[in-house]
Amino acid sequence: MHHNVYIYIAVMAGVTYLIRMLPLTLIRKEIKNKFIRSFLYYVPYVTLAVMTFPSILSATGSVWSAWAALAVGIILAWFGQSLLTVSVAACLTVFVLELFIV
Amino acid sequence: MKKNNKSCFLKGMRDGIPISLGYLAVAFTLGIAAKNAGFTPFQAMLTSLTINASAGEFAGFTLIASGAGYLEVALMEIIANARYLLMSCALSQKLPSNTSVLHRMLIGFDVTDEIFGVSMAVEGALNPFYTYGVILVAAPGWALGTYLGVLMGNLLPVRIVSALSVGLYGMFLAVIIPPARKSKIIAAVIVISMAASYAFTRIPLISQIPDGTRTILLTLLISGAAALLFPVKEENADAS
Numbered sequence: 001m002h003h004n005v006y007i008y009i010a011v012m013a014g015v016t017y018l019i020r021m022l023p024l025t026l027i028r029k030e031i032k033n034k035f036i037r038s039f040l041y042y043v044p045y046v047t048l049a050v051m052t053f054p055s056i057l058s059a060t061g062s063v064w065s066a067w068a069a070l071a072v073g074i075i076l077a078w079f080g081q082s083l084l085t086v087s088v089a090a091c092l093t094v095f096v097l098e099l100f101i102v
Numbered sequence: 103m104k105k106n107n108k109s110c111f112l113k114g115m116r117d118g119i120p121i122s123l124g125y126l127a128v129a130f131t132l133g134i135a136a137k138n139a140g141f142t143p144f145q146a147m148l149t150s151l152t153i154n155a156s157a158g159e160f161a162g163f164t165l166i167a168s169g170a171g172y173l174e175v176a177l178m179e180i181i182a183n184a185r186y187l188l189m190s191c192a193l194s195q196k197l198p199s200n201t202s203v204l205h206r207m208l209i210g211f212d213v214t215d216e217i218f219g220v221s222m223a224v225e226g227a228l229n230p231f232y233t234y235g236v237i238l239v240a241a242p243g244w245a246l247g248t249y250l251g252v253l254m255g256n257l258l259p260v261r262i263v264s265a266l267s268v269g270l271y272g273m274f275l276a277v278i279i280p281p282a283r284k285s286k287i288i289a290a291v292i293v294i295s296m297a298a299s300y301a302f303t304r305i306p307l308i309s310q311i312p313d314g315t316r317t318i319l320l321t322l323l324i325s326g327a328a329a330l331l332f333p334v335k336e337e338n339a340d341a342s
Binding site: 003005006007008009011012013015016017019020021022023024025027028029030031034035036037038039040041042043044045046047048049050051052053054055056059060061065066069070073074076077078080081082083084085086087088089090091092093094095098099102 | 120123140141153154162166176183185186187188193195206209211219222265266271272279280281282299316317320321326328
């Protein structure tokens with residue numbers, strides 16, 4: 001069977017959009033249930049933490065530059081630096097370190 | 103109100119800059135996968151513009167390259183993108199309840215890990231215009247990166263790709279660490295999440311679980327346990 005690239009794209013886009021859009025449009029009211037509220041409150045922290053570690057360690061050319069970027073990122077974020085600052089500092093850390101170790 | 107929308111929009115655009123740069127780098131590697139699946143630069147860019155999902159697109163390109171059918175690709179998208187279902191549930195509570203369906207449908211277009219992260223990090227309720235600002239700057243980076251990835255393959259210096267690829271993680275840290283300084287519970291939740299995530303990549307058999315599924319499993323388990331053990335007090339939940 002011959003597959004059309006544009007149908008593939010439409011299928012992927014349609015499915016992905018529904019997954020994102022349905023909860024946003026169907027859950028109109030404020031959820032009162034304490035467990036669900038608490039659960040959703042913790043979701044971003046767990047999701048982002050799980051996606052950051054250990055994936056960051058294999059993202060760069062060297063585990064050591066990745067560890068350094070992680071440390072720099074945590075320290076700057078701890079002291080309340082902006083998204084842009086933390087992000088750029090992590091990138092620069094990797095770039096500079098890898099000039100020496102890779 | 104008008105003025106507030108404008109300032110939220112501009113702040114969103116500013117927060118979208120690091121996201122856009124990170125996307126450019128990540129999407130570049132995605133473009134290489136698209137090329138392997140036989141996509142032209144335009145088709146790959148269209149995919150990125152309409153789907154906005156790294157794992158979902160990557161899984162899709164890989165399946166298409168192996169000659170999978172439409173149904174298989176649809177199922178794969180459900181699995182690879184299921185975490186967005188949880189994120190959208192959380193986002194639905196961050197929006198004022200009188201937010202119109204149109205706004206909800208527009209935001210739903212681009213709930214990514216990063217855009218979700220910064221949208222949840224704004225103080226108080228979420229003004230949709232903040233998210234629009236982020237999307238306006240970030241989405242073109244994603245699409246352009248994919249386009250260039252197909253076009254130029256491996257031409258970008260490895261050092262630059264390596265450095266740019268921690269940009270997104272830096273942003274995640276900027277979202278989750280400041281609240282952890284204020285709350286020991288959040289700090290503990292983050293440490294446990296990272297430790298569990300690490301363990302999942304190391305333990306035999308469990309390490310076979312794909313990244314997207316691991317994220318969903320651990321999110322359900324750890325958020326559920328935290329919600330049972332440390333239910334959030336009302337004022338806390340509102341400020342989330």
